[in-house]
Amino acid sequence: MPAIVRVVDLVKNYYMGTQTVNVLKGLNLTFEEGDFVALMGPSGSGKSTLLNVLGCLDRPTSGAYYLGDVNVAQMGDDQLSEVRSTYLGFIFQSYNLLPQYTVVENIELPLLYQGIKLDEATKERCVKLAEMVGLSDRLDHRPLQLSGGQQQRVAIARSLVNDPHLILGDEPTGNLDTKTSVEIMQMLRTLNRSGKTIIMVTHENDIAEWARRVIRLRDGRVESDTRNDNRATA
Amino acid sequence: MNSISETPSQTNVLLIALVGLFVVVLVLIGVAQLRRNGIGAKLQRSIDLAVKSLWLHKLRSVLSVLGIIIGTSSVIALMAFGEGSMQDALDDIRRQGATNIIVRSVKPSDDSATAQRSYVTTYGLVKRDIDRIETIGDSILRIVPLRVFPTEARFLERLVNARVIGTTPEYADVHKFELSSGRFLTDLDERDRKNVCVLGSEAADKLFPFEDPVGRSVLMRTFDFTVVGVIRDRMPTGGTGGSQAAEEYNRDIYVPLNTTVARFGEVISVRTAGSRVNEKVQYNQVTITVSDIDKVRPVGDSIKAILEQEHGYKKDWVVTIPLDKLEEAERAKTRFTSLLVLIASISLVVGGIGIMNIMLATVTERTREIGIRRALGAKQKDITLQFLVEAVVQTTIGGLCGVVLGLVMVYTVPYVWSLFATTPLPAKIHVPAIFLSLFVSIGVGVLFGWYPARRAARLDPIEALRHD
Numbered sequence: 001m002p003a004i005v006r007v008v009d010l011v012k013n014y015y016m017g018t019q020t021v022n023v024l025k026g027l028n029l030t031f032e033e034g035d036f037v038a039l040m041g042p043s044g045s046g047k048s049t050l051l052n053v054l055g056c057l058d059r060p061t062s063g064a065y066y067l068g069d070v071n072v073a074q075m076g077d078d079q080l081s082e083v084r085s086t087y088l089g090f091i092f093q094s095y096n097l098l099p100q101y102t103v104v105e106n107i108e109l110p111l112l113y114q115g116i117k118l119d120e121a122t123k124e125r126c127v128k129l130a131e132m133v134g135l136s137d138r139l140d141h142r143p144l145q146l147s148g149g150q151q152q153r154v155a156i157a158r159s160l161v162n163d164p165h166l167i168l169g170d171e172p173t174g175n176l177d178t179k180t181s182v183e184i185m186q187m188l189r190t191l192n193r194s195g196k197t198i199i200m201v202t203h204e205n206d207i208a209e210w211a212r213r214v215i216r217l218r219d220g221r222v223e224s225d226t227r228n229d230n231r232a233t234a
Numbered sequence: 235m236n237s238i239s240e241t242p243s244q245t246n247v248l249l250i251a252l253v254g255l256f257v258v259v260l261v262l263i264g265v266a267q268l269r270r271n272g273i274g275a276k277l278q279r280s281i282d283l284a285v286k287s288l289w290l291h292k293l294r295s296v297l298s299v300l301g302i303i304i305g306t307s308s309v310i311a312l313m314a315f316g317e318g319s320m321q322d323a324l325d326d327i328r329r330q331g332a333t334n335i336i337v338r339s340v341k342p343s344d345d346s347a348t349a350q351r352s353y354v355t356t357y358g359l360v361k362r363d364i365d366r367i368e369t370i371g372d373s374i375l376r377i378v379p380l381r382v383f384p385t386e387a388r389f390l391e392r393l394v395n396a397r398v399i400g401t402t403p404e405y406a407d408v409h410k411f412e413l414s415s416g417r418f419l420t421d422l423d424e425r426d427r428k429n430v431c432v433l434g435s436e437a438a439d440k441l442f443p444f445e446d447p448v449g450r451s452v453l454m455r456t457f458d459f460t461v462v463g464v465i466r467d468r469m470p471t472g473g474t475g476g477s478q479a480a481e482e483y484n485r486d487i488y489v490p491l492n493t494t495v496a497r498f499g500e501v502i503s504v505r506t507a508g509s510r511v512n513e514k515v516q517y518n519q520v521t522i523t524v525s526d527i528d529k530v531r532p533v534g535d536s537i538k539a540i541l542e543q544e545h546g547y548k549k550d551w552v553v554t555i556p557l558d559k560l561e562e563a564e565r566a567k568t569r570f571t572s573l574l575v576l577i578a579s580i581s582l583v584v585g586g587i588g589i590m591n592i593m594l595a596t597v598t599e600r601t602r603e604i605g606i607r608r609a610l611g612a613k614q615k616d617i618t619l620q621f622l623v624e625a626v627v628q629t630t631i632g633g634l635c636g637v638v639l640g641l642v643m644v645y646t647v648p649y650v651w652s653l654f655a656t657t658p659l660p661a662k663i664h665v666p667a668i669f670l671s672l673f674v675s676i677g678v679g680v681l682f683g684w685y686p687a688r689r690a691a692r693l694d695p696i697e698a699l700r701h702d
Contacts, residue, residue: 086611096606098603109607
């Protein structure tokens with residue numbers, strides 16, 4: 001399978017006053033199209049920083065980040081926004097829906113920043129996505145009227161609306177109970193089976209088991225990189 | 235003339251409506267034009283968004299634009315009242331006539347200059363002065379002398395303390411008044427020293443509350459005067475300038491100048507606080523009308539020179555040039571207007587600071603929302619636009635509310651004022667002030683919304699997402 005994401009000698013330093021914190025110490029990773037990856041590691045291992053860099057929310061201190069064939073590592077702020085808007089989908093631990101918007105409006109949000117004219121066609125598309133995640137009877141509800149699992153499903157629908165190359169999850173089940181977590185993971189697996197590339201951060205082993213590939217980070221380096229084909233293909 | 239001093243006139247309302255309509259059409263065309271291009275959709279979406287989020291915090295939005303509302307409305311109201319009273323003063327001077335020169339007899343403050351002691355004080359303008367003024371030449375259109383006698387006028391048991399003014403028929407041209415019935419004095423009256431009189435509206439009302447005064451006779455001193463005309467109600471002249479007393483024309487009674495000399499003689503008796511003072515004044519006032527506004531000053535100077543020669547050290551005359559006062563009043567109006575604009579800009583700046591304060595609080599409160607939007611692909615300029623539009627929408631709505639409130643004040647305050655005060659509060663809507671204050675309040679939105687909007691846009695998306 002072709003590589004969709006490639007990082008080469010990725011280094012990320014934070015500067016706190018006079019102190020330099022070396023978070024990522026030269027990572028080399030390749031992610032293939034259609035893969036489902038779980039990033040794991042103790043806190044401070046750099047997994048969140050890596051996800052931020054992969055999500056084009058942060059720029060690496062040095063090294064290259066190829067998204068497709070393009071090195072996005074040294075892009076400007078506007079270009080990065082465009083990359084996020086066109087190629088990436090986000091799912092957050094705390095859902096991050098806008099409380100003043102309805103379900104459909106929340107799903108529609110990424111399209112707003114693509115400069116697309118929002119009309120009946122785009123709305124229909126959002127409604128379809130809401131139906132896909134099982135919220136066809138909640139279209140005009142606001143996030144606070146929904147349960148955590150339902151909110152996360154809205155977030156998944158939102159992450160799909162721009163038809164992204166890559167979906168990034170930041171502990172997508174972190175705030176959910178076991179039963180709901182399973183529902184969400186099943187949904188992500190279905191998405192992955194339909195061809196979406198997913199990279200998610202988690203610190204729960206049973207969640208990581210849903211992924212095809214598990215990468216463990218420690219102190220800014222890759223500790224292990226394993227495939228758990230047994231369940232992912234099951 | 236009257237309408238200016240009481241309520242804003244109809245034409246003003248029409249003008250505002252027209253200009254308002256024009257602006258609305260312009261905005262609609264602008265929006266349509268923008269919508270055809272790509273930016274339009276984005277801008278419209280931003281406006282929708284702004285209205286939505288302002289609606290979410292109704293009370294806060296209202297409070298934050300209160301400064302703008304108060305600023306705009308007070309500018310409009312203050313300008314209207316300022317314009318109104320200034321207009322009043324200007325009209326007053328115009329009524330006196332910009333091409334007129336008014337020479338008055340004044341009692342000299344110090345008799346030692348004349349070194350004369352008698353029971354009859356003699357002072358003021360005499361026939362010889364008028365003859366000499368006439369020699370100035372063609373630039374003088376007419377010379378209207380007048381004598382004033384404070385006298386009781388009676389009809390049957392009714393009495394009025396009137397001011398009898400002896401003057402020539404041309405007086406009517408100088409003061410541009412209208413008659414409600416009958417005619418003014420004529421040359422024939424003057425020549426034949428007829429016992430006729432023309433009543434001011436108030437004098438007529440008091441003496442003849444029920445009947446038509448024309449044709450009746452009024453008793454003044456020991457003579458009967460036949461009423462030949464009544465003058466329509468006139469605006470009194472305010473006491474502009476130190477030398478000129480306020481004139482209440484409506485209680486005046488006009489008689490031919492020659493008749494006054496023949497019937498009442500040259501001595502004017504004035505009753506002051508129980509004692510009687512006899513004064514000998516030939517003419518109390520002479521109004522000289524000049525053909526051209528440019529000739530007012532040179533003729534005025536000539537008149538002064540003549541009077542100085544004739545009267546020597548006796549300062550018993552004073553020359554008033556309404557044109558001078560007109561120009562002075564116009565200068566005062568300009569100063570006044572710029573002062574108001576200054577006050578306006580201060581209050582709008584204060585309002586703008588209020589907006590900025592709230593916008594900064596909003597940005598802090600909505601940091602997470604900003605982070606979410608950024609993560610989903612919003613560029614810095616999208617965020618800037620969003621918050622800027624929000625600020626501008628606020629100040630624009632505030633400005634519009636202010637305009638409405640200001641207009642309401644302009645129409646209602648003079649009425650309420652009239653219930654408590656005796657003097658009217660004139661108001662005249664100042665149309666440029668409306669648009670100026672509206673544009674300034676929109677400008678305030680841009681100016682004071684810019685910094686919070688930029689601050690929102692520059693937030694680090696990761697930090698913003700972590701914020702709670």
